[in-house]
Amino acid sequence: MAFWTRDRDRQPDGSGEAGRGNGANGSARVAPAADAMRAAAALWEGSEAQRRLVEGGLTGANECAQSLRQTATQAESVATSSEELASSANELAASIEEMTATATGLASSIAETSSAVEETSRSIGAVASTAADMTAAAATVAGGVTEMAASIKSVTADTENLASSVTQIAAAMEETSRSIDGVRTNSDDLAAVAEQTSRSIASMATATEQVAASAENMSGLAEQVATAVEETSRSVEGVARNAEVITRSVESAATSATELDRSMRGVAALAGEANDISRRTTRDAEEGATAIQRSLDGLDRIRSSMAESASVVKEVGKRAGEISTIVDTINLIAERTNLLSLNASIEAARAGDAGRGFAVVAEEIRNLADRSAKATADIAAIITALQSVVQDAVSSTAEGRRLADDSGRVAAEGVAGLKRILTGVEQSSAKVGQITRATEEQLAATQGLATVITTATTQIRQISGATAEQAAALQGLVRVTGQMRGAAREVSEAMGAQEQSAREITKAAQSGATLAGQVRRAMAEQATAALQVSQGVESLRRGAASTSRALAEQSAAADLIAREADGFRRRSASVSTAMSEQATAVSQIARATEDMRRQSEQTSKGLAEQARAASDIGAATHNVAKQIALITRANREQSETAGTTLETFAELQRLGERAAQQVRDAGLLRALGDRARPNVAAPGGPASRG
Amino acid sequence: MSEGGFFEQFIDEYFAECDEHLAAARHALLDLESALGRPAAPGVVQELLRSLHTLKGLSGMVGVSSAERLAHAIEESIRARLRPGVDTTAATMDTLFASVDLLERCILARRTEGAPPDIAPMLDRLAAGAPGPAAEREPAAPTPDAAPPLPPDADAGDGIVQHFEFVPTRELTERGVGVDAIRARLRSIGELLDAKPRVVAGGISFDFWVSVAPGKVPDEAWRADGLSWIALAPAPAGEPAPAPASQAFVTTGANVVRVDLGRLDGVMRLVADLVVSRSRLDDLLRQDGARSTATRDALEENNALMQRQLRRLREAVMRIRLVPVGEVFERLRFAVRDAARESGKRVNLQLRGQNTEIDKLLVDRMLEPLLHLVRNAVSHGIEHPDARVARGKPPEGTLTLRATAVGDRIRVDVEDDGAGIDVARVEARARARGLLAANESLGAEALLDVLCASGFSTRDEADLTSGRGVGMDVVRSTIRSLAGELSLFSTPGGGTRFVVELPLTLMIVDALLVEVGGQQMAVPQPALREIVKVERSQIVPFENNDVIPWRGGMLPLLSLARLFQLPDPRLPSVHLLVVGTEAAPMGLVVDRLLGLREIVVHPVVDPLVAVEGISGATELGDGRVSLILDATAIVRLAQEERTARAWSGASANVAPPPRVGPAAPPLPS
Amino acid sequence: MTTHAAGSESYVLFELAGATYALRSDDILQLEMVGEPTPVPNAPSWVAGVVSVRGQVIPAVSLRERFGFERGRWDLRSRLLVVRTGGRTVGLIVDSARAFARIAAEEILPVPEGVAGLSGRYLRGIAQRGERLLLVIDVPELLITEASAEESAAEGESPAPASAATPS
Incomplete structure (x- = not known):
């Protein structure tokens, strides 16, 4: 830039001198020379403007290239993320399939669980009130399952939400598409700018064709890019939509999975609880059975001891009865003894004195018998009391035994009931175990699902990130395209200026036509010189070119050169003959300008073509999108082409510079001629004014 | 109703016992033969008689009548021929041996079921050789060695008649032991019934018959004084005297033991x-x-x-x-003689079947009613000689006492050939007393009932010289108290026959135990004709009587529960004990049968419990006493009641019917 | 205890409805326990029935009923006094008979005028023994008056019993 600026700063002197020199060159042709000088000055100015324009186009192209590169990079990244996305999508699909399978397995497992729960419920129902806890637990399980079903339903609802969201996203993507269209329009604009640019560039001579070809090439590529971008955009849109859907669905799946997991855990917990309850019930029942068995044993012991005591009591009763019988017998004997003694007394009384002794004995016997009777009466009373006690004992023992029997029977019934409960509880436990196992399987499946969902989420996140990157890249692209449009506008403006300058050039050319003819003659005359000049210019250009960089380095030296230009100019004046050569050179320049004009037209045509091509870029971009890989290559090529263009531009610049040099040189020459003929040299200025 | 049939089952035992007794009889005969020409030893004779008696009884039981008759004839013959002091003769022995052989053949015939041999010639031979009845032969020329039979009018009273023989010797006379002394000694132990001198070889001996007072025994020391006798039941010295004994067997045999009835x-x-x-x-x-x-x-x-x-x-x-019932008959002889002497009638007393045996208790008890009957027969039945002659009868009336064994009952006929009962007069009396309806006539049974009606004869004694009935009610009640029956057969102008039927023994009878109103009672089997089980519904009430159709007629029923005022359980089915005569049966209604039993009869004589319809009581082994129903009395009571009812229907002023209640006390014993 | 005073007689004491009676031991054959008398239909109501005593069937009189008390129950202490008089043997059922005593004739006081009627006939006198009054019974009288008692009892109710229960 500095180079260009320096060059430009320096150039007005040169060209002014050259113009003057040119003007001063043709004394006969002073007027035409002046005209030519003026024309050359105008041309220079136009060239300068054009150079500036080219510079701007170059900058825009540069920027564009840069954007393209960025785009390429972004496209690459998009491609990469697309690939990743694709694989992720595949994985996701697989995960989802897996998830589906798991869900199916889960469903069947849940169905199994459900039937098991039903069986459990049935078996628990048999256990009745004792297993009420378990029934409640089973109810809770059922509720959990219902929750699970509800959450699955909510997953479906979420999926629907997801779809609507995706629809929204699709709308957004359409907007994006539209904005990309805008980009394409901008690209068109850009193309237009490019057209303008190309038109401006068309004024450029030889390089324009190359530019046009490059532009055409670029246009095709841009088409491809556009297509690719479009397709990318679409696929990105789809991807984004899908990603959104997937994200949502995955999220919802994740949510569902989490809920499922939670439900599963709840189920598992409930199953565990049920299992615990079952175990507790079993334990309680077993403890109850043991307790009842213990009480049964106790009852048995009680019964046997009661039987024992009953038999003992009965034995006592029997003994008492025996004693009573014996007492009765004794009583009877006593009574009989009494009877006998009385009878003996009667007999003794009948026997008179002889029986007196016997009567005494009988009396004694009677007394004894009476005492015995009294004693036995006492015993009998005691025995009667004892027997009543024994009877009480017997009846209470019998009652106790009956109670023990009843209790034993009840306890036995209890044991039987407990055994039934145990059986039911065992069945329930088995069912609960099945549930637990199924739940564990489900849990495992859910965890797998969660893993898969996590993976999918990660992938989705990656996709989202990639899409975001894509979006960013697209935004960048949009921005770049905006810049491109800006550049194109600039190019267009430049081209407008170029047109004006071209018009000026044309006008100048028209005004200088005569001059040009004259110049042409002079040019013809100076053809060889011009050729030489040309060659010299060429070599100069080459030298300028070779020194252009050195010019930059020697920008300071340029001032020196400018100061020494006076010296040169004085010497140029001395070289009046060189003027003719200069004239020739001018005519050659005129011819070259004509050529340039033609070339400009051709450039315009080429730019138009380029515009068409640029418009085609949109279409091509579709292809690019399909062959996203191509984008990179195309971008790379584009970059290369852009480089070439740049080079062309640079060449063009150099050309312009050379032209400017030539103009300056011409000015210098004229200045030199003016110096030689100060008149001539003096009107160098008015030539440009003129 | 074959008692023989019943005893058929003992036929084997019969044969065994017959063998035994035949052997014993032969043994005794041989013993007798060895002492041929001397008086038969009374012990041997007694043994022989016992064997024959048993053979007779056994044969009678099993229905071998030829053996029974033959044994009886042999027995009779032996009693006649082998009296104490009578020498045995070879002819007698031959006859006896032959007869025993024939007896064995009779039994054998039964055993082999062949035809019994003809015993008639033997019966004739035995009878021909036998002396006539003692009473008729008594005045025959005394055989020097034969002990004179008991004087016909000797009355032993309550004592035991014992025979003493005194052979006086010089030595005894010197010691002062003469006939008079002996007589005094014998009087000390009882009443001297008769004394007769007897010429024996080488001297004289005296026979004394003494009715030994109860509790008295001859002093053994007397034997040293030429007095000899056959010892009665040995009574060891110091043993308390037996309870007042009534009477003992009249025995003379050496082997015969006089046993106190107690x-x-x-x-x-x-x-x-x-x-x-x-x-x-x-x-x-x-x-x-x-x-x-x-x-x-x-x-x-x-x-x-x-x-x-x-x-x-x-x-x-x-x-x-x-x-033997003959003992009672002998005692009746005096009564007949007295009665004939009192009434100036001539009576020929015929005794038949004196050897028919009857329980000693019954013999004593039946004496009184028989005395009544015999006296009545003489004083009321038999006409005066001229009246008899006028009626074309021999002047001497005949009174026959006939005893026969019928099964386990004995039947005594008291028959005269007198005027018979003037039924018309009795009927008139009965009508006069309201015992008989005007248009009614008396059958044989009703006639007896009227005659035996309480007080019927006693009150009108003066009018009844031509009728019968003095103390008839007592006669009949006594006989009934002995479970006997009295019946009457009279032919106007031809004579009267009373028949007394008594059981052989009273002590033990076969009885049917029944339950009536919760009380156990016994009905002696002989009284039963039949036992019928009927439903209560079959019983038809008929004119205050229950009857059932029975054997084409009507059987009147008598509820024992009602009769004895016992609770009637009204069982759906009851048993009827058909009792009474064939002509007038009656069904006693009892609740149930308890079985057949041998029961021991205890008389129930105390007035407190002597109830008509109850003949006694028995103890069944458990200490409880069961009453024995007197079926005959019950039938009679029922008939009396019925009759009374009929009478009460005919006349309003009749005495109430006899009711069941304490019966007349028994005759003082 | 027993004073063998001259003119004293031995008695068996028995209880009946709370009172103590004395019966001359000479009139008593023996004492027996009371079995189950077999009721005799149509016998007087106070005749409990017949019993078997040493092979003899005799009537058993419920003395309680004979004296106008209730029959009462017979138990181990009940006694059958077998009395014999006038050729008859009769059992008397009493509540108990456990004592034997000698009573002098002068101890026996005459029956007060107030005691008359049926019981007055067989009551020979009253003796005092410590606190106890002994009613001395005349057995022959008791049994002899039987029939007349029966008759006199029957006369009031039945106009003409046909039973000629008079010994001939």
Whole structure:
């Protein structure tokens, strides 16, 4: 830039001198020379403007290239993320399939669980009130399952939400598409700018064709890019939509999975609880059975001891009865003894004195018998009391035994009931175990699902990130395209200026036509010189070119050169003959300008073509999108082409510079001629004014 | 109703016993033959008689009548020919041997079921050789060595008639022991019935018949004084005198033991106790069903054997108690003579079947009614000689006393050939007393009833010289109290015959135990005609009587429960004990039958409990007493009641019908 | 205890409805326990029935009923006094008979005028023994008056019993 600026700063002197020199060159042709000088000055100015324009186009192209590169990079990244996305999508699909399978397995497992729960419920129902806890637990399980079903339903609802969201996203993507269209329009604009640019560039001579070809090439590529971008955009849109859907669905799946997991855990917990309850019930029942068995044993012991005591009591009763019988017998004997003694007394009384002794004995016997009777009466009373006690004992023992029997029977019934409960509880436990196992399987499946969902989420996140990157890249692209449009506008403006300058050039050319003819003659005359000049210019250009960089380095030296230009100019004046050569050179320049004009037209045509091509870029971009890989290559090529263009531009610049040099040189020459003929040299200025 | 048939089952035992007794009889005959030409030893004769008597009884039981008759004839012949002091002759012995052989053949015929041999010639031979009845032969020329029979009018009273023989010697006379001294000694132990001098070889001897007072025995020291006698029941010195004995057998045989009836009663009581105990055993056996069959069978077999043996023991003891009815007949002889002398009538008393035996107790008890009948027959039945002649009868009336054994009952006929009962007069009397309806006439039974009606004859004694009936009510009630029956057969102008039927013994009878109103009663089997079980619904009430159709007619029923005022359980089916005569049967309604039993009869004589319709009581082994129904009396009561009802229907002022209640007290004993 | 005073007689004491009676031991054959008398239909109501005593069937009189008390129950202490008089043997059922005593004739006081009627006939006198009054019974009288008692009892109710229960 500095180079260009320096060059430009320096150039007005040169060209002014050259113009003057040119003007001063043709004394006969002073007027035409002046005209030519003026024309050359105008041309220079136009060239300068054009150079500036080219510079701007170059900058825009540069920027564009840069954007393209960025785009390429972004496209690459998009491609990469697309690939990743694709694989992720595949994985996701697989995960989802897996998830589906798991869900199916889960469903069947849940169905199994459900039937098991039903069986459990049935078996628990048999256990009745004792297993009420378990029934409640089973109810809770059922509720959990219902929750699970509800959450699955909510997953479906979420999926629907997801779809609507995706629809929204699709709308957004359409907007994006539209904005990309805008980009394409901008690209068109850009193309237009490019057209303008190309038109401006068309004024450029030889390089324009190359530019046009490059532009055409670029246009095709841009088409491809556009297509690719479009397709990318679409696929990105789809991807984004899908990603959104997937994200949502995955999220919802994740949510569902989490809920499922939670439900599963709840189920598992409930199953565990049920299992615990079952175990507790079993334990309680077993403890109850043991307790009842213990009480049964106790009852048995009680019964046997009661039987024992009953038999003992009965034995006592029997003994008492025996004693009573014996007492009765004794009583009877006593009574009989009494009877006998009385009878003996009667007999003794009948026997008179002889029986007196016997009567005494009988009396004694009677007394004894009476005492015995009294004693036995006492015993009998005691025995009667004892027997009543024994009877009480017997009846209470019998009652106790009956109670023990009843209790034993009840306890036995209890044991039987407990055994039934145990059986039911065992069945329930088995069912609960099945549930637990199924739940564990489900849990495992859910965890797998969660893993898969996590993976999918990660992938989705990656996709989202990639899409975001894509979006960013697209935004960048949009921005770049905006810049491109800006550049194109600039190019267009430049081209407008170029047109004006071209018009000026044309006008100048028209005004200088005569001059040009004259110049042409002079040019013809100076053809060889011009050729030489040309060659010299060429070599100069080459030298300028070779020194252009050195010019930059020697920008300071340029001032020196400018100061020494006076010296040169004085010497140029001395070289009046060189003027003719200069004239020739001018005519050659005129011819070259004509050529340039033609070339400009051709450039315009080429730019138009380029515009068409640029418009085609949109279409091509579709292809690019399909062959996203191509984008990179195309971008790379584009970059290369852009480089070439740049080079062309640079060449063009150099050309312009050379032209400017030539103009300056011409000015210098004229200045030199003016110096030689100060008149001539003096009107160098008015030539440009003129 | 074949008693023979009943005894058929004992035929084997009969044969066995016959063998035994035939052997014993032969043995005795041989003994007698060895002492041929001397008086037969009374012991041997007694043994012979006992064997024959048993053979007779056994044969009668099993229905071998030829043997029975022959044995009886032999017995008679022996009694006639082998009296104490009469020498045995070869002819007698021959006859006896032959007769025993024939007897054996008779039994053998039964055993082989062949035709019995003809015994008629032998019967004739035995009868021909036998002397006539003692009473008729009495005045025959005294055989020097033969002890004179008991004087016909000797009355032993309550004592035991014993024969003493005194052979005076010089030595005795020197010691002062003469006939008078002996007479005094004998009077000290009883009443001297008769004394007769007897010419024996080488001197003279005196026969004394003494009715030995109860509790008195001849002093053994007298034997040193030429006095000899046959010892009665040995009475060891120091033993308390036996309870007042009534009477003993009149025996003269050496082997015959005079047994005090009280002792026999004791034995009988023991036997009765045994019977009761065995019945108890029977009951126990029936109750105890749990015992093993083998033991049980053995026990029952043993029990059955014991039952047979007991029956035989009972019969044996009973037979000991049996005495020939002839003893009573002899005593009636005096009564007849007295009565004839009083009334100036000539009476020829015919005794038949004096050897028919009857329980000693019954003999004593039946004396009184028989005396009544005989006296009545003489004083009221037989006409005065001129009246008889006028009626074309011999002047001497004939009074026949006939005893026959009918099964286990004995029948005594008191028959005269007098005027018979003037039925018309009796009827008139009955009508006059309202006992008979005007248009009614008396049948034989009703006639007797009227004659025996309480007070019928006593009050109108003066009018009844031509009728009968002095104390007839007492006669009949006494006979009934002995479970006997009295019946009357009279032919106007042709004579009158009273028939007394009595059981052989009273002590033990077969009886049917029944339950009436919750009380156990016994009905002697002989009284039963039939036992019928009927539903209560079959009983038809008919004119205040229950009847049922029976054998084409109507059987009047009598509810024992109603009769004895016992609660009637009104069972749906009851048993009828058909009793009474064939002409007038009656069904006694009892609740149930308890079984047949041998029962021991205890008389119920105390006025407090002497109820008509109850003949006694028995103790069944458990200490409880069961009443014995007097079926005959009950039928009579019922008929009386019926009659009374009929009478009360005919006349309003009749006495109420006799009711069941304490009966007339028994005759003072 | 027993004073063998001259003119004293031995008695068996028995209880009946709370009172103590004395019966001359000479009139008593023996004492027996009371079994189950077999009721005799149509016998007087106070005749409990017949019993078997040593092989003899005799009537058993419920003395309680004979004296106008209730029959009462017979138990181990009840006694059958077998009395014999006038050729008859009869059992008397009493509540108990456990004592034997000698009573002098002068101890026996005459029956007060107030005691008359049926019981007055067989009551020979009253003796005092410590606190106890002994009613001395005349057995022959008791049994002899039987029939007349029966008759006199029957006369009031039945105009003409046909039973000629008079011994001939």
